[in-house]
Amino acid sequence: MTDPSPSPRTAFWETRSFALAMIALAAIPLLLPAIPPLTDLMGHMGRYRVQLDIGHSPYLPHYYRFDWGLIGNLGCDLLVELLGPILGLELAVKLIVLSIPCIMVAGLLLVAREIHGRVPATALFALPLAFGYPFQFGFVNFAFAMGLMLIAFAFWLRMARTGKLKARPYVFFVVSFLLWVAHSFAWGTLGILCFIAEVVRRRKEGKSWFETGWRAVVACLPLAPPALLLMPWRGGDSPKGTFDWFNWYFKWIWLRSVLRERVQIWDMASAALLYAVALSGLVWKPWRRYEPILGISAAVLIAIFVCLPRVLLSSAYADMRLVPYMLAILILALRPIADRRIAIGIAVAATLFFVGRISITTLAFLKFERNYTTQLKALDHVPMGSRVMALINTPCRSAWYSSRMEHLSSMATVRRQAFVNDQWVAPGAQLLRIDYRPAGRYYSHDPSQIVRRPDCRARNEPILEIALEYFPRDAYDYVWMIDMPSNRWPIDPDLVPIWEGNRFGVLYRIIHHPAPKAMGPNPAR
Structure with a gap:
């Protein structure tokens, strides 16, 4: 570490005003969207609604159970508990999420x-990782x-x-x-x-x-x-799912996807640039180009990434989550460049790169938000406390672009206190429980709402035609098909369309037929 003493020739990227400008710049993509367009976030928001309102809602206790407990996954949950009653759930979530990249x-x-005594010009290349794939x-x-x-x-x-x-x-x-x-x-x-x-x-x-x-x-x-707090996890509600070790196919995907957002060429070119910067210190005398604390830390994190399974203690994508941080640490490890002219050029290039990433992210988020707004108009036709069977048209996992609608249906829980079949259950990793037996074993929780092409769906994801035929209709009031093209809408006398989303997305009301009355004793006998 070097003592960060001020220099009479402080470079522009080493000033406090520049740092504050970069922090503020990181907030821009999330300023306009009412709902931050992050894939799993709406599912979290559904859980937050249950967390906040289950004690006084006339609807939610029929479907869910929420018991507070001390687990290592409560950062935003506790902030929502504090801010939600004051600001409202959606605004509180927006402000919390907006603060994360900052x-x-x-x-x-x-x-x-702290490591170098000043901010190296190359360190600015790490800033776009604030919008890395785990956050997205x-x-x-x-x-x-x-x-x-x-x-x-x-x-x-x-x-x-x-x-x-x-x-x-x-x-x-x-x-x-x-x-x-x-x-x-x-x-x-x-x-x-x-x-x-x-x-x-x-x-x-x-x-x-x-x-x-x-x-x-x-x-x-x-x-x-805090290691003592892990001991209760070995008991009743401990997370037990740990599997898929050394899956090199997925690890390669995670490395490529470190900045995955919407436009594959741009995202992969950006990732390649960051890897080139991070590994540039290996070209000549790496023991002099990398600061030891961060250089060794990056090496250890890379080894952990290699050894981590894809699913750890019921948490999916455990290895993927580490990638932006190990890459950022490796970039930060690069020592300052001695030649001031070169350093200025690199700082300008890195700043422009960050501005470019933020600009494209802002446009992408606005596009996601417009698509959300179109689909969420269906909720104007859903009464409070309804039971909604969601079926969401979802691209194949191999597709770079995602509509990010996998959990948009949870907004029915957020805005209508409805039961929706898209909440995930992870004992020991989160506190929500689904307590609605009529929905059955297969059509009560994630991923029963995710509909992909039959040739690229996961084993536990439904096939649309089979789901429409076999889901328990008496357990639901509505079928909400999100971003579903009209050529896949069912024609069924018991499903009455009450909203259509311009050829993509439809809401059906389910007609429930009364069960036949049981035959009583023959009074003539």
Whole structure:
């Protein structure tokens, strides 16, 4: 680490005003959309509605159960609990989600400054990763916590640099619990980064490897207590699903998809540029081009990415989530460029690249929002507390572009307190439970709402014609076909169309026939 003392020739990208401008720039794509267009977010919003209103709603207790518990995945849930009653659910979610990329940009710049004493020009290339694929997918608790993790790590480094080592254990004893509650993955990542930072610092002081090791362990002990909170997960509601190790096909996809958004050529070219920047230090004397703390941290995170399964403790895409952060750490590890003219050129190029990414993201988000608005007009015809069977036309997983409507149907829960078959259940990983037996085993939860082409659907996803024939009609009041082309709309006397979305999307009211009365005893006998 280098002492960040001010220089009389401070470059423009090293100033506080520039940092604030980059943080503000990260908020722009999310300013206009009423609903942040992140794939899983609407599903989270449905859960938030249950969380906020189940205690006094006349409808939600018939369908759901929500029991508070201490789990390592509550960052945004707790903020919604605080802000939702004041601002309303949708505005509260928008403001929370809008803050996430801003927090990550701030964290990246703070870490770069603490490590190098100033912000290297190359570090600016890491800023677009604030809109990396995990965030675009809607892993909001994870992305929120990882942004806080970067800020916490910068604070850890700063307390060491300023000699506040006596106060640091008390501060980070609290920080570790808060970060674990936000998301346990971020807490674990912070522990790895802090341990490596302590090892490197002790070695620079000339300590032996043995003394370095045990002193680093002691220094990081204040981060360890949240591990005790993992013990209840081994009990009744512990997340048990861990599988799909060393799936090289998916790992290659995750590497390519680090900036996946809407336009494949642009996204993949942008990703290639970031990998080129990150690996540029390997061209000549890499041990001099990479700062040891972040260089070693990046290497460890890459090894963890290789070893992580696709599904860890019931959380899908566990390995994918790490990619933007390991890439960002590797970019931040690059030491400042000595030649000022070259540094200025790189800083300008990186800033323009970030502006370009933000501009395209803003346009893409507005397009998603317009499509949402079209489909959500169906909710004007759905009464409060209704039961809605959603069937959502969804592209194949191999398609780069996604409509991001997989959980749009949850807005019926958000705005109409309706039951919808699109909530996922992950015991130990989230607190919502589905308690509506009439919907049956297969048509009550995610992914029963996702309809792909038969040749590219997942094994547990429905086939449209079979779902329409066999779903329990008495358990539902409406069938909502979202973004479904008109040539796939069913013609059924028991399904009455009451809204049509301009050839894409339709809402049916289900006609329920009374059950035949049981034959009583023959009075003539």
